[in-house]
Amino acid sequence: MGINQQELKNILTQAVSETIENMAFMIVSTETKNPETIQGDEYLKTSLLILEPYPGELGLIMPKKLLSKIAVSLYSLSEKEITENILIDVISELLNTITGSLMRRILPDNFEYKLGLPESGDQILIETSSELEQFTFFIDDQPFTIAACLEAFYQ
Amino acid sequence: MMKIIIVDDSATARMIVRRCLEIAGCSDAEFIEAGNGKEALSLLKEHKVDFVISDLNMPVMDGEMLLKWMKASPKLNEIPLVVLSSAVNAAKDRVLLDMGAFAVMSKPISPAKINESMSALIPNKESGYGY
Numbered sequence: 001m002g003i004n005q006q007e008l009k010n011i012l013t014q015a016v017s018e019t020i021e022n023m024a025f026m027i028v029s030t031e032t033k034n035p036e037t038i039q040g041d042e043y044l045k046t047s048l049l050i051l052e053p054y055p056g057e058l059g060l061i062m063p064k065k066l067l068s069k070i071a072v073s074l075y076s077l078s079e080k081e082i083t084e085n086i087l088i089d090v091i092s093e094l095l096n097t098i099t100g101s102l103m104r105r106i107l108p109d110n111f112e113y114k115l116g117l118p119e120s121g122d123q124i125l126i127e128t129s130s131e132l133e134q135f136t137f138f139i140d141d142q143p144f145t146i147a148a149c150l151e152a153f154y155q
Numbered sequence: 156m157m158k159i160i161i162v163d164d165s166a167t168a169r170m171i172v173r174r175c176l177e178i179a180g181c182s183d184a185e186f187i188e189a190g191n192g193k194e195a196l197s198l199l200k201e202h203k204v205d206f207v208i209s210d211l212n213m214p215v216m217d218g219e220m221l222l223k224w225m226k227a228s229p230k231l232n233e234i235p236l237v238v239l240s241s242a243v244n245a246a247k248d249r250v251l252l253d254m255g256a257f258a259v260m261s262k263p264i265s266p267a268k269i270n271e272s273m274s275a276l277i278p279n280k281e282s283g284y285g286y
Binding site for chain 2: 018023075097099100103107109110113
């Protein structure tokens with residue numbers, strides 16, 4: 001087993017697309033002609049440790065505006081009814097599902113894996129490694145980022 | 156009417172599971188929600204349910220421990236428990252099925268996955284077979 005950065009990007013794109021399309025019925029792209037500019041404080045962040053078979057960590061950084069749109073679609077609520085707690089729950093479940101989907105694609109079938117619980121907050125990401133990679137995706141021109149520390153999986 | 160317990164620490168995940176079950180044939184079911192395995196065990200004392208669908212990674216009591224408790228209990232060991240988690244693959248599936256899980260599904264869930272893995276638990280409207 002062992003992946004390189006290009007393979008990781010391809011596999012991560014599949015995992016992100018599968019998750020967003022199934023959970024939120026939205027299409028994910030890796031590029032856009034008119035990316036929206038989002039200010040730093042308009043994002044929510046969450047991270048998740050990979051505990052076994054190798055240590056790693058993934059983070060998801062997503063604009064609140066985009067999360068709100070996903071939450072409105074998921075919960076059938078109006079935008080006014082969407083609270084910060086709902087947004088945190090949505091981003092946490094998105095990252096949890098993306099990470100599982102990624103692990104199933106990276107690891108052979110006979111490798112069990114264990115994940116931690118998602119943690120949200122401004123200080124998240126990513127103390128576990130110097131090898132931090134970031135991958136940007138778009139939904140309706142709004143960017144979101146997956147940060148990954150998966151160097152142990154490169155060996 | 157069917158009664159189903161959905162166990163997940165994420166309210167978003169519980170809501171998605173409920174929607175998928177409704178689309179897959181459980182639209183008339185009563186859904187009860189628990190945030191971890193311990194809450195689910197407490198609810199199982201109060202409610203007679205048709206099946207439990209549970210996440211694995213949860214605080215307080217995880218899904219694997221919930222499965223062990225249910226299988227060890229003479230009152231609960233006949234209730235099917237379906238595992239739905241981001242932390243499962245073929246290797247983990249085998250372990251959970253050997254422990255007595257009815258089925259194991261990976262997230263993201265969909266009505267099609269439910270029909271594929273849980274058809275024996277869900278009413279089949281076309282054939283009239285089921286609950």
